[in-house]
Amino acid sequence: MPQQRIVLKNCGVIDPRDIKTYVKKGGFKALAKVREEMTPEDVTNEIKASGLRGRGGAGFPCGIKWEGARKSPGDEKYVICNADEGEVGTFKDRYILERDPFTLVEAMAIAGYAIGAKQGYIYLRAEYHHLFDLLQDAVNQARQYLNNFSIEIREGAGAYICGEESALMDSIEGKRGEARYRPPFPTTAGLWGKPTIINNVETLMNIPQIMLNGADWFSQMGTERSKGTKVFSVSGDVENPGVYELVLGSPLRELVEELALAKNIKMIQIGGATGRILPYEKIDTPLAFEAVLGAGAVTVYNASRDVIDIVYRTMEFLAEESCGKCTPCRQGTEVMVEILERFNQGEGSKKEIKDLEDLSSAMMLSSLCGLGQAAPNAIIDTLQHFRDAYESRVAGN
């Protein structure tokens, strides 16, 4: 399947510092159309029909989220753009924000119209502070088009967990970024307890074109349960690291071998630290919610890499970034690091392979948020595909 530029349509085409170049390319036509020709219900219905799902990793249907917030009673509602891209190996949102901040602003205004919100927030990770002025400038330039919708940029202060939507809201409220118990879900009780939608940068980037071209146009692309395109961040052992947009359902091979020019691949981690690990034999797996996707981080490891070392480093990251609120994640990730460290030094045991498996299922079942639930993925996948790597590190072997 070909590369297709929908999300990245304006990247490299417009001047991100000059709104006139955006308007010249059809900018704000979608917002005008929505306001003049569509009811809020029309908007959420169109998005539902498009099949657009969240691009931040969880894949929740965007239209259902928006509809939930639209139907929630109350005058005070919020639109949040999650620009806290912190998943290991992900940089697509940075790429997008650097090149086309205006589409995002337009999409947020459409979201505001659809759910009945007057206030939007862009939660920008502290590591992307260098984008703050560009974004603020884009918001300022767009003000004339936004009517009564305003956007405030809120910056994080360095915490991976704040990309998790409930922790993100706590952070905006001035608290430690810790995951919340759900229900209630943000669409009924989100920021300051008010109905709120939180969407990833890339998810929102799709909205204006869905409004202009219609749900049918969008849903023609992709697979049955994965519509449209996906923007991937490719890094690691490849000749051409970078950002690529492909129609959903495209094979992994196309991305890593044909576009990023990877050679001699041992395995590929898709979705970052909480993502899946596939051996080279699975290179024809389609990139789709039905198979593997996450937020689209694709890290390639060649034959020289050590599986256990990679998993150990992945788990070290998760243990460090666990917010500590729930026990399975806080303790589970720590214990996994300890065990993996022993395997890394060739001092594992058969019993500990079983311990890793038991711990994995407990964490998946009982962790409070996606971090703890998905933390064991790297272990589960490598135990399935590279079990001998563990067995060869059992003490005495």
Next chain:
Amino acid sequence: MSQQGTLTQPRGREDLVGLLKEAQSKFGYVPEEVMAELAESLEIPINEVYGVASFYSFLSIKPVGRNVIRVCQSLPCYLKNSQLIIETVEEELGIKPGETTPDGRFSFQLTNCIGLCDQAPAMMINNDAHVDLTPEKISQILKSYP
């Protein structure tokens, strides 16, 4: 004299993270007096302010150097030999990750993914991104931070 008096007037609790960051850049860390004053003006317990100040990696409750170096230790940079960059910084400054130079010029930290994996290995100094690092580039870059 009031320390917090030099910070922006808060609208409310929602400004706590921003105010702590402001204190961080003004004083090089979040001093205890600032935490106490923020607790009072926002009418929240000081342990909550401490809880927030100690949660985020860009906030520090102990003094740090004038310039904070954060070398990315995550896998995409690791694959591009970030270890060599870490060792080079150690040699140039004579300190290990987690330490500050005796003259207070640099603090050296390791950080998790900073979203520059396509230009790995990468690091940040204060708010500046430095990419495609080589040992040769390091001393030149460090020189530009007085």
